[in-house]
Amino acid sequence: MADMDIHDKADGRHPADGRHPADEGHPADEGHPLDDWLAQMPGERPPRDLAPRINAAIRLRRAQMAHNTVADRVRWTLSAILALGGGWLALPRLATVLQRLVLPQTAVPTVLDWYEIFQSGLTSLLDALASGLETTQGGLSASLGGPVWLGLLALGLAAIIVMDKLLPRKEM
Amino acid sequence: MNQPQPDERELIRRAQAGDDDAFGKLVVSHTPKLYRVIRRMTSDPSEAEAIVQEAFLRAWQALPRYRNDRPFFPYLVTIAVNLGRDLWRKARFLEFGELETVAQAAPSPEPGPERQVEHGETLQALATAVAALPSAYRAVIALRYDAELSYEEIAAALDLPLNTVRTHLRRAKDHLRSLLEEQAYG
Numbered sequence: 412m413a414d415m416d417i418h419d420k421a422d423g424r425h426p427a428d429g430r431h432p433a434d435e436g437h438p439a440d441e442g443h444p445l446d447d448w449l450a451q452m453p454g455e456r457p458p459r460d461l462a463p464r465i466n467a468a469i470r471l472r473r474a475q476m477a478h479n480t481v482a483d484r485v486r487w488t489l490s491a492i493l494a495l496g497g498g499w500l501a502l503p504r505l506a507t508v509l510q511r512l513v514l515p516q517t518a519v520p521t522v523l524d525w526y527e528i529f530q531s532g533l534t535s536l537l538d539a540l541a542s543g544l545e546t547t548q549g550g551l552s553a554s555l556g557g558p559v560w561l562g563l564l565a566l567g568l569a570a571i572i573v574m575d576k577l578l579p580r581k582e583m
Numbered sequence: 584m585n586q587p588q589p590d591e592r593e594l595i596r597r598a599q600a601g602d603d604d605a606f607g608k609l610v611v612s613h614t615p616k617l618y619r620v621i622r623r624m625t626s627d628p629s630e631a632e633a634i635v636q637e638a639f640l641r642a643w644q645a646l647p648r649y650r651n652d653r654p655f656f657p658y659l660v661t662i663a664v665n666l667g668r669d670l671w672r673k674a675r676f677l678e679f680g681e682l683e684t685v686a687q688a689a690p691s692p693e694p695g696p697e698r699q700v701e702h703g704e705t706l707q708a709l710a711t712a713v714a715a716l717p718s719a720y721r722a723v724i725a726l727r728y729d730a731e732l733s734y735e736e737i738a739a740a741l742d743l744p745l746n747t748v749r750t751h752l753r754r755a756k757d758h759l760r761s762l763l764e765e766q767a768y769g
Contacts, residue, residue, distance in 0.1 A: 445756055445759065445760050445763070446728075446756075448705060448706055448709050449709065449713075449724065449727075449728040449756075449759075450728050450731075451706055452706055452709050452710045452713065452728065452729075453706055453707060453710050454619035454622065454623060454710075454729055455618070455619060455622045455628070456615060456618070456619070457614055457615055457618035457619075457622075457632070457635070458628075458632065461614055461618065461632055461635065461636070462607075462610050462611045462614040464636065465610050465614065465635070465636050465639045465640075466603075466606075466607045466610055466611075468636060468640060469603065469606065469607075469610075469639065469640060469643050470603060472640060472643070472644075473603065
């Protein structure tokens with residue numbers, strides 16, 4: 412058996428002759444220094460600047476992460492301010508408005524209405540939808556004041572900012 | 584399983600505490616060996632560079648979750664092999680194909696007048712023969728002899744059963760042995 416010092420490891424994984432226990436006793440290995448040769452096989456050196464480039468990339472990634480952390484904090488703070496402000500403006504008024512909001516009976520069609528609409532064809536369906544939406548919008552506009560709309564807008568913006576952060580983004 | 588050296592463990596501990604210079608030293612010490620391992624698996628140097636760089640970046644990002652009682656290099660190799668596996672999925676990286684056709688594919692070294700190949704030439708011929716092996720066999724050879732991983736570590740890195748690793752390593756070595764003997768005496 413050829414000298415196998417090259418495989419001898421300080422960690423004690425390999426026996427003193429350098430052979431892995433699983434390699435022992437295979438007849439094909441008798442008298443053939445293949446393990447030794449494989450361990451000495453020439454390999455390619457990395458480009459000299461590879462390690463510095465990796466370290467530079469890591470520093471850049473750390474800077475990006477620090478920047479992202481600041482951006483995240485700003486985002487969460489802005490979102491919280493908008494949500495609190497919007498809630499303060501909209502919710503109390505909205506609660507009372509919704510309690511006394513009376514929509515015209517024609518605003519939202521019932522199942523029976525829908526059945527009749529389908530019976531009478533697509534044009535009637537579109538007409539019914541348009542008129543229903545218009546009536547609902549009119550009822551809401553008449554009942555809600557300007558600050559409530561502003562509050563709702565702020566709540567919507569807060570939600571958009573949070574969703575933008577939470578939803579996964581497809582990497583290009 | 585090998586244990587991390589005390590110095591390395593200290594470097595990892597400092598890197599986990601946010602010391603970039605400590606991680607930089609780990610990069611400098613492990614880059615040559617990791618590159619050599621990955622380069623053995625791919626014929627494209629720029630691909631090997633990209634995998635090595637990304638492996639270090641991922642290891643760095645995973646530092647807070649890294650258990651410092653484990654050897655660092657096999658951990659790095661596993662990350663790099665997984666990156667390669669993703670990259671080479673279409674090339675069927677870990678499919679152990681037939682080896683019979685490889686003998687024809689492997690270029691023969693020029694034998695000397697007495698058909699006695701010098702040691703350096705033998706190693707070069709061996710490296711050429713390994714480069715002509717299917718990628719899965721190249722991977723087990725690279726992990727065993729370039730990365731110096733144990734069979735268990737190779738099995739973990741390639742996500743293969745231990746016996747499969749043993750079998751394919753044995754098969755690759757048998758093939759290389761017969762190839763070399765054929766070139767030396769034939």
